[in-house]
Amino acid sequence: MLDRLSVLCFAGTYGLALAAELARLVARAPIRWHLTLGLTLLGWLVHSVFLGNLAWREGQLPITSAFHSLLVLAWILVAIDLYLSVSAPKPATVGAFVLPMVLALLGAAVAMPPEARADWTRLGGWETVWGTAHGVLLLLGAVSTCVAFASGLMYLAQANRLKRKRPLRVGIALPSLEQSERWNRAAITLAFPLLTAGLAIGVILNATSRREGAAVLDWWDPKVISAALLWVVFAVLLHVRYRPEWRGKAVMLLTALAFAFLLFTLLGVDLLLPTSHGIARGLEVTP
Amino acid sequence: MKLLALGVDHHSAPQPVREAIAFDGSRRREGLEALKGRFPGVEFAILSTCNRVEVYAAGDPSTIPQVGDLTQFLAEFHGVDLGVFATHLVDYHDEEAIEHLFRVASSIESLVIGEGQIQGQVREAYEAAREAEAVGPILHEVFQQSARVGKRVREATGMDRGRLSIASVAVDVARRVFDRFDDKAVLVIGAGKMAELTLRHLAPLRPGRILVTNRSPERAQEAARAWGGRALPFEELESALVEADVVVSTTASAEPIVSFATYSRVLKARRYRHSLILDIAVPRDFDPRINDLETVTLYSVDDLQAQADANRSERLRAVEAASAIVQEETASCADAIRHRHLAGSILRQLGDYSDAVRSRELDRLFASRPHLSEDDRKAIAQTLHRFQNQLLHHPRSALRSATGAADGHGRSLVDAVRHLFGLGQSEARDDR
Known part of the structure; x- marks a missing residue:
């Protein structure tokens, strides 16, 4: 409970950073960019200390529960936000797209049921290694998908502004179409192999456990079905991504769909549907 | 303590009048020396640009020249009849003079509101007066503060942001489509003045290749030579469009030269890579429906003009906030x-x-x-x-x-x- 309350500290700082970012819509001040960056960095440092403490306390990577995984996911996204904000060739409002996602992830982390866990370390042996690999790969795949989604939104906003001939200097500063498309392309290209490898390891782990007669996920478990659908959506997205005639808005909309599928698979299934994913592997050895 | 600013600007006087009493080049130094000699113990600075000529004087109320004295000086120094310029002169006293200089340095009084050149010109005026040992504590304070106020106004209001000409807005649009230009090809269709102006604005982006095509091959060759580009026959327009990432079109054709169907073919051949078309011809050279094609951004001259107008309106809106800052700073400086x-x-x-x-x-x-x-x-x-x-x-x-x-x-x-x-x-x- 205390951990969940602590999340409010850095979530609040990210909230302030987002408010500073969006303040551009009503007032212009050169200090705003520095304030946004400073607050984001401050929140990220507190976030880092929190995760570091968590890892030290548990003696392992803090990805054994949905709560922890979402915190790590948000932490990596903020790091990417900071990097892109500083390295973009001209000031672009990356935070306006990434920080809402980060806040939503932190909110979801707090809302996740405590029993949604997959504590592979308790299993021991090779299962711990592969279980951890399964979690890490899916987590990194989720990070890439979030970046692809955010850059897709930036692209759609910029494309809409240019197509409709909206005033270029009003509203938030967006990266060029070329830049956001490049970010989106790189993120999708990275997300697919990560998710594929993560899901494949999950399938292999389940199949092996089934042979050994241990508690396993049913192949018709909502988590398994949604994961399979997620993979199909990403395969289509990657295919479309390399079809020139689908360039632009279509890829970005499909990225949004893939992101929605990912959210559903990672969070929605645990919150809304009866699944024994994580619980099955974690609880069977819980003393 | 008394302060006086006297002069003409683009609001009060036509260009010939401004030119008649301008202090160009070494004339400014001569003017400052002459003022010092004629009104000893008074501080002076002269601001002379294409759009304004102003003399700033500060000192003790008993020694500072009156408006009439300075007017007479200007007439004698420039050898111009009083009738030529006297009725165009505007004078500001004490706090008004400080406020005026702050407004000038903030470019609220500029012909193009928000332009950045005036800051350097005010600084030059101060430096010249300082070198001539014509400034004392009052003008030193006021001119130093004007530089700070100008910077503060720009930062707080963003008055200098947003380009105002069609050619420079085109650059703004280009930078929202593309990130880098060293790997891009710019195609210029037609070789008119507007094309040249747009290319001059695009040049700092360092485009990788410049292609030029025109119905007259000689003019295309000539323009290509001038801009360091490659001339292409007009018959090869479609293949040139396939290569071009940025198109600047300025022909005098009465009908569109590129139809929707043509550019659809071009886009397919380009493998749907992003392209920006700046159609600054009147009437249009490109079918407006081309803008509906995904990955194509088409801006007509009206679209670019609308952007420039929007930027101008934004600058005008910023004037109110800028004036409030200037008033606050004036009171503080005078104090x-x-x-x-x-x-x-x-x-x-x-x-x-x-x-x-x-x-x-x-x-x-x-x-x-x-x-x-x-x-x-x-x-x-x-x-x-x-x-x-x-x-x-x-x-x-x-x-x-x-x-x-x-x-x-x-x-x-x-x-x-x-x-x-x-x-x-x-x-x-x-x-x-």
Whole structure:
């Protein structure tokens, strides 16, 4: 409970950073960019200390529960936000797209049921290694998908502004179409192999456990079905991504769909549907 | 303390009048020397640009020239009849003069509101006056502050943001489509002045290749040579469009030269890579429906003009906020100058007052002791002088530091010294 309350500290700082970012819509001040960056960095440092403490306390990577995984996911996204904000060739409002996602992830982390866990370390042996690999790969795949989604939104906003001939200097500063498309392309290209490898390891782990007669996920478990659908959506997205005639808005909309599928698979299934994913592997050895 | 700004600008005088009394190049230095010689003890600075010619004067009310004196000076210095320019002159006094300079430095008074050149021109005017040893504490303060105020206004209002010409807005659009240009090809269709202007604005982006096509091959060759590009026959327009990432079209054709179907084919051949078409021809060279194609951004001359107008409106909207900042800074600057003047005056009066007391007491002493030798008298006078200096050392140091601080502490200190020594009642009131 205390951990969940602590999340409010850095979530609040990210909230302030987002408010500073969006303040551009009503007032212009050169200090705003520095304030946004400073607050984001401050929140990220507190976030880092929190995760570091968590890892030290548990003696392992803090990805054994949905709560922890979402915190790590948000932490990596903020790091990417900071990097892109500083390295973009001209000031672009990356935070306006990434920080809402980060806040939503932190909110979801707090809302996740405590029993949604997959504590592979308790299993021991090779299962711990592969279980951890399964979690890490899916987590990194989720990070890439979030970046692809955010850059897709930036692209759609910029494309809409240019197509409709909206005033270029009003509203938030967006990266060029070329830049956001490049970010989106790189993120999708990275997300697919990560998710594929993560899901494949999950399938292999389940199949092996089934042979050994241990508690396993049913192949018709909502988590398994949604994961399979997620993979199909990403395969289509990657295919479309390399079809020139689908360039632009279509890829970005499909990225949004893939992101929605990912959210559903990672969070929605645990919150809304009866699944024994994580619980099955974690609880069977819980003393 | 008095301040006067007198001159003409693009609001008050046509260009020939401004030119008639302009201080170009070395004339500014000559003007400053002439002003110094004619009005000794007065501070001067001359701001002379294409859109304004202004003389700033500051000093004691008894020595500072009147508007008529300066007008006469301008006529004599430039050898121009008074009737040519006198009715166009505008004068600003004291706080008005400070506010005017701040407005000028913030480019609120510029022909193109928000333009950045004026800041450098104000700085040049100050530097020239400083080199000619024509500025003193008042103009030094006002010009130094004007640079700061100009910067503050720009940062707070964003008045300098947003381009105002069609060609420069085209660059803004290009930078929202593409990130880098060294791997892009720019195709210019037609070779008119507008194409040249747009290319000149695109040049700092360093495009990788420039292609030129025109119905007249000779003109295409000529333009390609001038811009360091490659000329292509007009018959190869479609293949040129396939290669081009940015297209600038300025032909005088009465009908569109590129149809929707043609560009659809071009886009397919380009493998749907992003392209930006700047159709600045009237009537249009490109079918407007091409804008509906994904990955194509088409801007017509009207679209670019609308962007420029929107930027202009935004700058005009910023003027109100900028004026409020200027007013606030004017009050603060005038206050600081008045305070410095008052503190300086109290310092002088303190010296005069203590000298008078010392002389009076020495005279009384020597009158009552006529037998004192010359050496004794000298020793007593020196002792008293040292006593006076030591006694006043701290009040004087404190007053000197107070001249630079127009805050509450500085004011209290000046008031305290004034009351303690019973100084400058009337002068202090005048200065307030």
